Structures are given as C-alpha cells and as structure tokens.
Amino acid sequence: MSKFRSVKDIPDDEYVAPGSSLCAGCGSEIIARHMLKVLGKDTIFVNVPGCYAISTLFPFTAVKVPFVFAVFGSGAAVAQGIKDGLDILKEKRGINNERVNYKVVVYVGDGAAYDIGFQSTSAAIHRNLDFYFVCYDNEAYGNTGFQLSGATPYASRTSTSEPLGGSVGNVYRKKDIFEIWRAHRAPYIATISVSHITDMLNKFEKAKQFKGPKLFVALSICPTGWGASEEETVRIARLAVETGMWPLKEAVYGEVKHTFIPRRLKPVEEYLKTQRRFRHLFHPVRREEDIKKIQEEVESYWKRVWETELSK
Amino acid sequence: MYRFRFHGRGGQGIKTASRIFGTAAFLEGFYAQDFPMYGPERRGAPVAAYVRVSREPIVNRGYITHPDVVLVGDETLLFDPVADPLRGFSGGVLFVNTMTSPQIDISGELVTLDVTGLALEYIGRTSAISAGVGAIACKIAGFSKGTTMEAVERELEELGLSEELIDKNLRLAEESYRNVPSFDLDSLPSVRESDYIDTNVVHVKLDEGYVGVATIAKLGNTAVRRTGSWRILKPVVDLNKCTGCKICFAYCPDVSIYLGEDDKAYIDYDHCKGCLICSSVCPFKAITMVREVKTL
Amino acid sequence: MKSRKGMMLTGNATAAWGARVCDVDYIAAYPITPQSEIVELLSKWVTSGEMKAKFVEYESEHSMLAGAGAASLAGARAFTATSSQGLAYAFENLFAVSGWRAPMVMVNVSRGIGMPMTLQVDNTDVFSARDTGWIQLHAETCQEILDFIILAYRLGEDRRVLLPVIVNMDGFFLSFTREPVYIPSMEEVSEFLPPYEPPHGIAFSSEELAYAPTIILGHSYSYFKYQMHLSALKAKEVFYEIAREFGDLFGRYYGPIEKYMMDDADYAIVSMNSFTSIIKGAVHRLREEGYKVGVLKINMFRPFPNEEVAEALKGVKGVAVFDLNLSPGAGGIIYPELLRALYHVDERPKVVLDFVGGLGGKELTYGEIRFMVRKVAEALRDGGVSPYATLLFTEEDTRKMIADMEIAGKKWGGFR
Numbered sequence A: 001m002s003k004f005r006s007v008k009d010i011p012d013d014e015y016v017a018p019g020s021s022l023c024a025g026c027g028s029e030i031i032a033r034h035m036l037k038v039l040g041k042d043t044i045f046v047n048v049p050g051c052y053a054i055s056t057l058f059p060f061t062a063v064k065v066p067f068v069f070a071v072f073g074s075g076a077a078v079a080q081g082i083k084d085g086l087d088i089l090k091e092k093r094g095i096n097n098e099r100v101n102y103k104v105v106v107y108v109g110d111g112a113a114y115d116i117g118f119q120s121t122s123a124a125i126h127r128n129l130d131f132y133f134v135c136y137d138n139e140a141y142g143n144t145g146f147q148l149s150g151a152t153p154y155a156s157r158t159s160t161s162e163p164l165g166g167s168v169g170n171v172y173r174k175k176d177i178f179e180i181w182r183a184h185r186a187p188y189i190a191t192i193s194v195s196h197i198t199d200m201l202n203k204f205e206k207a208k209q210f211k212g213p214k215l216f217v218a219l220s221i222c223p224t225g226w227g228a229s230e231e232e233t234v235r236i237a238r239l240a241v242e243t244g245m246w247p248l249k250e251a252v253y254g255e256v257k258h259t260f261i262p263r264r265l266k267p268v269e270e271y272l273k274t275q276r277r278f279r280h281l282f283h284p285v286r287r288e289e290d291i292k293k294i295q296e297e298v299e300s301y302w303k304r305v306w307e308t309e310l311s312k
Numbered sequence B: 001m002y003r004f005r006f007h008g009r010g011g012q013g014i015k016t017a018s019r020i021f022g023t024a025a026f027l028e029g030f031y032a033q034d035f036p037m038y039g040p041e042r043r044g045a046p047v048a049a050y051v052r053v054s055r056e057p058i059v060n061r062g063y064i065t066h067p068d069v070v071l072v073g074d075e076t077l078l079f080d081p082v083a084d085p086l087r088g089f090s091g092g093v094l095f096v097n098t099m100t101s102p103q104i105d106i107s108g109e110l111v112t113l114d115v116t117g118l119a120l121e122y123i124g125r126t127s128a129i130s131a132g133v134g135a136i137a138c139k140i141a142g143f144s145k146g147t148t149m150e151a152v153e154r155e156l157e158e159l160g161l162s163e164e165l166i167d168k169n170l171r172l173a174e175e176s177y178r179n180v181p182s183f184d185l186d187s188l189p190s191v192r193e194s195d196y197i198d199t200n201v202v203h204v205k206l207d208e209g210y211v212g213v214a215t216i217a218k219l220g221n222t223a224v225r226r227t228g229s230w231r232i233l234k235p236v237v238d239l240n241k242c243t244g245c246k247i248c249f250a251y252c253p254d255v256s257i258y259l260g261e262d263d264k265a266y267i268d269y270d271h272c273k274g275c276l277i278c279s280s281v282c283p284f285k286a287i288t289m290v291r292e293v294k295t296l
Numbered sequence C: 001m002k003s004r005k006g007m008m009l010t011g012n013a014t015a016a017w018g019a020r021v022c023d024v025d026y027i028a029a030y031p032i033t034p035q036s037e038i039v040e041l042l043s044k045w046v047t048s049g050e051m052k053a054k055f056v057e058y059e060s061e062h063s064m065l066a067g068a069g070a071a072s073l074a075g076a077r078a079f080t081a082t083s084s085q086g087l088a089y090a091f092e093n094l095f096a097v098s099g100w101r102a103p104m105v106m107v108n109v110s111r112g113i114g115m116p117m118t119l120q121v122d123n124t125d126v127f128s129a130r131d132t133g134w135i136q137l138h139a140e141t142c143q144e145i146l147d148f149i150i151l152a153y154r155l156g157e158d159r160r161v162l163l164p165v166i167v168n169m170d171g172f173f174l175s176f177t178r179e180p181v182y183i184p185s186m187e188e189v190s191e192f193l194p195p196y197e198p199p200h201g202i203a204f205s206s207e208e209l210a211y212a213p214t215i216i217l218g219h220s221y222s223y224f225k226y227q228m229h230l231s232a233l234k235a236k237e238v239f240y241e242i243a244r245e246f247g248d249l250f251g252r253y254y255g256p257i258e259k260y261m262m263d264d265a266d267y268a269i270v271s272m273n274s275f276t277s278i279i280k281g282a283v284h285r286l287r288e289e290g291y292k293v294g295v296l297k298i299n300m301f302r303p304f305p306n307e308e309v310a311e312a313l314k315g316v317k318g319v320a321v322f323d324l325n326l327s328p329g330a331g332g333i334i335y336p337e338l339l340r341a342l343y344h345v346d347e348r349p350k351v352v353l354d355f356v357g358g359l360g361g362k363e364l365t366y367g368e369i370r371f372m373v374r375k376v377a378e379a380l381r382d383g384g385v386s387p388y389a390t391l392l393f394t395e396e397d398t399r400k401m402i403a404d405m406e407i408a409g410k411k412w413g414g415f416r
C-alpha cells in the first residue's frame, strides 16, 4: 500500500527555503524539495557543480540540511567518505549522537551522473554503499550554458550541437542510465518525473527500506535550456510520460516494474513541440524521418513493456 | 572617458544591450570596452554590464564603480540591495525602464521610458528589451541613429536571430531612440577623468578555530532574499474558486505557496518568482495572472 | 623518555606503521608503484583485526582523495597514500580537501609524472601540489617518515591550523629501503596525539553547516583563501610547539629545517628528502678536500621556513641548491623558494646556484656533488652567476646515452 495516495498526503515539512537564484520554473527545485520532504531532516546533502549548486552561494543557502560541496566528478566518492566516516565513529569510537546516523544523498545533474561522475558512481554502487543518488536530468550541461551531455536525447539542440547546415542537432542517442545502473544490481533504482509527485514521493519512501545504493533519475524540465515557457514545466513533464518518452519505472534488485503504463501513447511530437530545442524538427521544414525515428524507438520500447508487464 | 553601467535581470538581454552600445561607440570612432558581469545566477536574477567609451585609448578594465550613466532595465532593481544600481552614481544620467514616473531623489538627469511595453507591442515578449535599452544608451551618448541601428543589427545577427525578428527589434530600437533625449556628456559634472578611487587597506589577521573556514551556519537563509521582485506576471488566487486541493502547493518550485487555516492557497509574494506553474496546474482555474505593477 | 622498539623497516612499511600507531580510523586506497605496499599492509592489518579502522579501496585516486577528505570532514581520522600519476589524477581534490579544511594525512611516495613514464624518483610530483593548501613535510629517513606522520596529524588537527598534510618520501630510495625504525606504541602516541574531534566536522560541529559553498564575490573569496594561508603560516609556529613536546616524549627533535655541519660553513648545499643523506656523506670528503661545506635540509616545504633558511645561511658565502625536480622553462623548484627567503636579508650569501640532479633516480655521484661546490666557489671568485639550473649529467651518463640511442636506432653521437 502506497503511503502517499494524493498530493494531500505531502508532508508539510520543508527542507528547502525559497529565495534561491535558480531560474523560475526550474524542475530541479521541485525534485529536491520533495526528495527532502521524504528523506527528512536527518540527511546530508552532497552536491557538485551544476545548476543546483546555485542553491548555495555564499553567504546564502536554500538547503536546510547539512550540505557538502564536492568537485564535479566526486559526488559519490564524497558520499562514501562521509558515510564510512560516520560509521566508523559509531563502530570504533562509540560516538552515538544523532548526526552519525544521518543518511547521505548525492544530488547532481546529468553531466555528473552520466559523464564525469559516472566512474565514481559506478564504483560506489559496486561497493554497495548505503546512500541515495539522485540525478536531476535536464539532458545537458545546464550550468555552463547547455552543452551536449551523455543524457542529451537524439536531435536536441544544445550549444554544442546546433542544428546548423542541415544537421539534426545532437546525433547521439541518450545513454540509458537506468539500464546501466541496473547492470550493477543495485537494490533500488527508479525513474521519476516532476509531473508525477505522488509516484516520486512513494519511490523515495519505498527506497528507504533498502540498504545499499538507491538510485534515481528524474526528468528535470529546464525552461531556460529547453526553450520552454516556465509555466509549462509540469505539462511538459507529463507529456514526456504520456508520449512514452520518459517511462516511470523502478527496479528492485534488477527486477523491473513500470509504475505507470500508458495504454495508448500520445505522439512524441506533442512533447517535442513544446520546446525550442526541438524546433528545427518542425521548422522551417518538417524533418519527418527524424521524428519517425524518435517515435519508433519509443514504440518499440513500449511494445516490449506491454508484452511483458501487461500479460502478467 | 564615459562610463556606462547597465542593470537588469538574467534573460532580459542586458548584456546584448551593453554590446549594442559598445559596438555603436566603436562605429562612432571611439575606443570602447564592454564587459558583462554574470555569476552563476539564473534568469530573473540581477545582472550588470559595463561599457567604457573614450576618445583616448582605455587603460582600465573590469567593474565600473562610479558610472556616469546608469541604465536600469527593470525598475524593481532600483532599490534592490544586491543589484544596487545607484551605487557610486553621483550625478550624470539615470535611465529607468518604467511605465510610471518614479520619484527618485538623485542628483543628475532622470530619463524614463516603458521599454517593456514597447517590447510587448513590437516583439510580443516583455523580456525582449535589449535593442531598446541599447538604443537608449546610444541616444543618451549622442550617437547617430545610423550607427545605433547598425550596431543593433550587427549584435542581433551575431545572436543568430531571424531576419524577421531583427526587423521587429530595429523598430523597437528606433522607437526607443526617438523617445529619449541626448546629452552632452562632457558637460555633466559627474564625468571625471578616471575611475581611481581611494580606499584604505586593512591588516588581515588569522581567525582561529573555524570562523575562517568557508561554511554557512544559517541553513535556509535564502529566505531573506526577495525573489518576488523577479516577477513580470503575478499569480493571483481567486479564493472563491480555490478548493484547497493542494496541487499548486505540490508543484511550486520555490516553496512560495502555503495553505491557510481556511484551507485555501496563499502566495508568498516576497518569494514567488512568477513562473506561473501554479496557475497552469490548478484544476479549478483558481489562479489567474496579472501584469505585475511594479512599485518602487 | 619512553621505551623504544627498533625494527628493520622499509619506508613503505614505516608509513603503514605511522598510520597504525596514530590509530587512524579510515584508510582510502588505490594501488600505484612504489606506494602499494603501504596500503597492502594496512589492508592486511585491518582485515586481520590487528588494526581497528575501515579500509576502502577506491576506483581511482580522484575518488580516493575525495573519500578520505570527506571522512576526515565527517570526523574520522583519515589516511591515504599515493604517488606521481595518482597525485596528478587526484589533483582537483587536493584543493577540495584543503578547502573543506579537513586535516587528513597523505603519504606521497615521490616518483616522476609521465610522459615519459617512469617508476623512479622525481620530486616534481609533490612540488606540483605546492599551491594546494596542504602542509608538506619531507622525510630523509624511514624514522622521519614515521615521526612526520605522527607530527602531521597533531599539526593538521590543531584548531589553529585545520589543514591536510602531505608527508613525502622518495620512491625506491626510501620506499623500498630498509633501515632501523623505532616505533612507539599506540598508547605512547595517544599521549601526544589527542582524539580527533574537528570543531567543524559533520559529527561534531555545534551547528549544522553548509560546507564549501560556491563563492561569487571577490571579497569573500579573498578572505577565505587568505585565512587558509594564515593558518598555513601559523602551522610553523605550532610545529615548534608540538615538535618540542614530541622530542621530550620520544627523544627525537625536529624543526622545519635541519642544519648539518653548518656552524663554520663557507658553502652550503640545500637539499630535501632522501638524497640529502648522500650529500651529507659527501660533505666529509669535501671538507677533507678543503671546502668548508655544510648541508641545509628543508623538512617543511609548506609553510616555507623563510626565516629559518635565512638564518641558517647567514655568514655562508655561496650556496648550491640541489633540486631533484624540474620545472621546464624555469629550472629547479626549491631554488626560487630559497631566493624568496634570502632576498630580504642583508647578510645573504653572495652566490646561489641551482643544480638539477638525481632525476628519474639517477645516481648522485661524489663528482657531481663536488661539481656543485666547485661551481659555487668559482662564481664567488670570478662572478658570472646565472639564474639557470645546471643538469648534473656525467660523462658516464653520456656514454650510456650514446649506447641507448644506438640501440633505439636514433643517430646521436653525444654532445658537440
């Protein structure tokens, strides 16, 4: 039975303060806010360079739990050190104040999760570190001006994959970080979206029961980089789910289950059209082949899901 | 040398405005130097840009602490402690983008124009003020309309704007240029020979313990920052329609909605950045948006 | 004075013992020659239960240092060791750890950084970490490795300092060399080294904190950076305090520098690390040959002991700096540091010359050492001092190089 059945059940406690300088309408703030509502005050928040670092610019911080800033690729390694350090204080030195029992969450962007911090994250999972790793995926290096990352989807414009001279924008496919993590056999892995708040809350809650790495990748709408209107953040995220572009799922010790299975997929272009980063797929001429390619990939994914999970 | 300082909010094109002015100065035959100051802050946060214009080669760079001309792209910044656009301004010309006629006690000339309104009219977006503000700076400096328009065109082409959009911007620039006066900058009392300011250097000592360790002890203290001034549009809850369903509360990225004792949604206008997500998610259409009437 | 237990130990084993007697809580590891033996030993002790600590092998030095520093920030006494490529790979995190003000200790087993790849000593690795905010202690002997590790924890953890410390030893020349080492017991060490409870540590701070926020404005950045500098400078003063206490307890006294036969010296050779022993040995013969030479060894490279160096060289006529490192385009790295210490002193030596030698573990011969002193004597007599370093490279080295070049199929007939 899920603990959170509707937004009415959202805990009142807030561990993020207003007044930070992130863009209006930024998805990463919505995710951080709800993540901490579930994880609670006894959490150490590890962050690295990326947009969310703007939450904590001296002398201000929006984060109301202990915050440790690490270098770009070292989020998971720092979590390891903190967790191990607190454990040994307990076990060896008999220190048992409340802080030594705090959880550790690493909250980083896709650049850190998919690319530069991938090695340290993989290793922390491999060592079965008891921590939360949450990637707010805005599908590019947002903080440095929206350059292409390993998480950038096919055809997206970024500032290093401009659709110039007939180019389609990003020519690479987005890395499937969920499957890469799953190959590590982590106890709990989930995808989440800012549009589906109760799904998100329940997944954070469910993760608490597992000892070991608990990994999340969140679709994090970035109005600035994506070229979308700020008020559309939630609608875009919902379209990503309803077109099948962003499946909501979880894997418990590798066993995958979708937490939302659309019976019929909305056409991907409904999603693509909400963002200027895909505008060149429709203007000045419609790039039918590329749109079809995206649509087909989504469909073949869901065909497999429908066959396996709906027949159960 | 004339020192121009531009203030605005991230996303308003203040850097472009300063570059338009820099390029125009260059085209007018001046030595020029333009320099934007952007931190990691995002759309809506205060930004500044600096332009030096001189008939002699410029042997200085960086921030301008004592400007001769200040251009404020967003009137709510005028008394913002972070942006502090009047810092070091002691006579000269102050331009404010506003639809009202602000009463500001300054020594110097005050020029105002509703560039936001013009941007909405000519381009359809309230934030597209760069061509207007750039052209206003040119006019204040007494640059010709020809170089001004050429500079606007060059800078916008560089940004990769479509021809159609450049045309619209040129019209905005022209209209802005037309509606502000020109000044003989040399006659302004503020125009001094250099930026060099006298300061006293103190002896820095070791702070023992961990005072000198870079940490913050007051967690959540961003709450003292009033990001409410970022808003261009303002969400307003119709309490008669609000059912207290909490959906807006769930999606607000900036923790700026709370449910009152009457179980209705209330907005914390000190912090709400005006993203309008709340308005778009309310199933009962209880949140409408109105153009922010900025009061100084 | 406490009872002492002597043992024949390699530099690496000594470093492991250093961590052990300091009752280190956390060991972060990653293999690299010539350092691996240190963490192998620690791993064994932890697994067998002889040592109570947590040992974690990371997937890279970059993560290893981040993890060790984070454990130290959490409140655990942390240790790690690396060398050359590993130090370079971890570089970014050197700044992170010192910026967190996490007083962990890292042993660097000095080795050249490729390319060209080498396993042998070249102190350029550890000197490249000069500007990172870490205190640096450099050991000449195995005993010094042990003692410096104990001193390092006490020094770094002092609330006036709160900075991490590198203890350097030379690869091979110390790491694999055995000599007698006296190891105090853990109880004895604990009398000198109180439990680690950092005032800003995650587990200990009175308030919950945000660590290392990004700093946008120059005034705050300047303040915090300069505080780090002032703390590093303070470390020298603290070192005198604790080294005296250490000496009274263990019978071995250290300072930021060591003077060897300097009392009546006309000439001094300035050196660091293990090759200093070779130079000290040569000094006796040089004196027989009529050169009144002494040796000035620098133990503490950060903070740099400016006053001590200037004082030690007062009255000395000429100085040869032996630099077992090379900054291409500048020369030796100790040389300019020394000149900074000397420039402001009236009675400074007239001649200071720079020599680069021992690179890649190349033998340092008596002839080379005498060459340095002769050059200094000549410069004193004839003038013609140059700011450029001279490479100590012998005829024998040239012959070997000719042979190698021939085998490598490269046409080279020696220097013309």
Ligand SMILES: Cc1ncc(C[n+]2csc(CCOP(=O)(O)OP(=O)(O)O)c2C)c(N)n1
Residues within 6 Å of the ligand: A049, A050, A051, A052, A072, A073, A108, A109, A110, A111, A112, A113, A138, A140, A141, A142, A143, A144, A149
């Ligand atoms: C080693 C290193 N390389 C590059 C950078 C510059 N950098 C800072 S943030 C950033 C982008 C972060 O992207 P992502 O992780 O996706 O987070 P986002 O900004 O999108 O939130 C980059 C490239 C850095 N800080 N460190």
Ligand code: SF4
Residues within 6 Å of the ligand: A022, A023, A025, A026, A027, A028, A051, A138, A142, A143, A221, A222, A223, A224, A225, B042, B043
């Ligand atoms: S650039 Fe994108 S991810 Fe970064 S703060 Fe703005 S909206 Fe958020």
Ligand code: SF4
Residues within 6 Å of the ligand: B237, B241, B242, B243, B244, B245, B246, B247, B248, B249, B264, B265, B281, B282, B283, B284, B285, B286, B287
């Ligand atoms: S979403 Fe609409 S109805 Fe629901 S609480 Fe908010 S304003 Fe009221």
Ligand code: SF4
Residues within 6 Å of the ligand: A025, B235, B251, B252, B253, B254, B255, B256, B257, B267, B268, B271, B272, B273, B274, B275, B276, B277, B278, B279
């Ligand atoms: S507009 Fe609505 S959702 Fe956006 S910050 Fe303001 S209250 Fe929150």
Ligand SMILES: [Mg+2]
Residues within 6 Å of the ligand: A109, A110, A111, A136, A137, A138, A139, A140, A141, A142, A143
């Ligand atoms: Mg990103």
